[in-house]
Amino acid sequence: MPIFLYYLLLISELIILLCVSIYGMALVFSTLKGAPYVPTSKKQLGRIFDVVKPKRKAFFIELGSGDGRIIRFAAKKYGVVGEGVEVNVLLNFFARFFARREKVDKQISFISKNIFAYDCKKADYVYLFLMPQLIIKLLPFFKKQLRKNTIIISHGFKLPGWEKKMFHTLPDKAFSTYYYKM
Numbered sequence: 616m617p618i619f620l621y622y623l624l625l626i627s628e629l630i631i632l633l634c635v636s637i638y639g640m641a642l643v644f645s646t647l648k649g650a651p652y653v654p655t656s657k658k659q660l661g662r663i664f665d666v667v668k669p670k671r672k673a674f675f676i677e678l679g680s681g682d683g684r685i686i687r688f689a690a691k692k693y694g695v696v697g698e699g700v701e702v703n704v705l706l707n708f709f710a711r712f713f714a715r716r717e718k719v720d721k722q723i724s725f726i727s728k729n730i731f732a733y734d735c736k737k738a739d740y741v742y743l744f745l746m747p748q749l750i751i752k753l754l755p756f757f758k759k760q761l762r763k764n765t766i767i768i769s770h771g772f773k774l775p776g777w778e779k780k781m782f783h784t785l786p787d788k789a790f791s792t793y794y795y796k797m
């Protein structure tokens with residue numbers, strides 16, 4: 616094998632190893648912050664939004680926005696504006712990149728922040744796919760910050776004790792989705 620090919624192969628392997636390590640560390644970081652990075656299935660997006668059909672220019676907030684697929688979808692299909700809040704800067708980097716590529720970066724932005732340091736008061740819609748122990752801690756913030764009629768879409772897990780505010784359930788084999796109105 617020519618020597619330059621040997622070095623090319625070696626460098627490629629090192630780059631792949633570096634990327635996998637960074638990605639792995641980012642996943643561990645998300646888990647330590649309270650919820651692992653498990654994206655909402657793209658197949659479910661259409662059905663999830665069919666239930667509420669957000670209005671154009673409505674303010675949409677995604678708490679723990681991952682690669683931003685939910686809010687990007689809502690911006691493209693329904694014309695919402697809003698913010699994704701994500702503690703993992705690597706995921707936010709990808710979310711911004713995809714938003715620019717899909718030309719929705721003027722409508723939505725991604726904030727690198729812990730959700731507990733973020734104020735949701737502007738929201739018309741809040742989307743979350745978070746672990747139950749994180750949801751419980753979020754409820755007092757919702758009560759304090761969210762306006763009347765704000766819709767909360769919780770994918771995967773119910774908001775404990777909020778049965779009276781729940782107006783719809785979208786069942787699914789893997790993760791159901793629960794809808795609440797303030």
Ligand SMILES: C[S@@+](CC[C@H](N)C(=O)[O-])C[C@H]1O[C@@H](n2cnc3c(N)ncnc32)[C@H](O)[C@@H]1O
Nearest residue numbers: 645648649650653654655679681702729730744
């Ligand atoms: C289950 S994933 C959901 C991602 C995205 N919402 C989706 O449905 O595709 C949860 C996300 O919340 C983020 N996260 C976990 N704890 C957080 C915290 N305290 N503040 C902000 N983001 C957090 C994780 O980094 C991860 O991207």
